[in-house]
Amino acid sequence: MPKKVLIVEDEKAISDIIMFNLKREGYEVMQALTGPDGLKMALENEPDIVLLDIMLPEMDGFEVLTKIRETSEVPVIMVTAREEECDKVLGLETGADDYVTKPFSMVELLARVKANTRRTVSAIKKPETSMKIGDILIDTEAQAVMKNDAPLDLTQREYEIILYFAKNPTKVISREELMEKVWGYDYYGDLRAVDVAMRRLREKIEDDPSEPKLIITKRGVGYYLGK
């Protein structure tokens, strides 16, 4: 999918040159000629990056950026007319990701666009931080488990058990395996410790612990996730 660039620039001739060069590089390009239009398109048209001129009619680039940042983390490259404005872009912590100073070369601008859109790709590839089992949500970053949005009070071991099931959604997991993976290789415990832990976990996560629907027993083999 081509990356979408939004150019917010009131000088049509400059905007057109930038658009021409970006399109040649395979980008999809949108143009806005005023601050309010730029803001609207940045929020509604989901660009991958915004090139934002500072000197704009109606609403200047700083104001547009502040409003964008209220709801969006889209990368923004500020286009400044003078060197002095760079200090403002960087110093005010406006939330700009980068800037270029007019007059800029197309080579430089394209390099900046490329660098700043690459970053969003890696941001999207962030590892999953939440998993779902039925109505149970596991937030691995906060190490929290929720049932219907209400937090469950699990012990560390109970958390690790449910996480292990979530990571192995199609597998029947034996008590031996749970003992090895959750309790650890050097735990020489009774396998009944697993039964006890599972019973307690079920009391917390199941609607009816006597008839488990989330983690089901396969008699003589182990446990598996319900569908």
Ligand code: CA
């Ligand atoms: Ca301008």
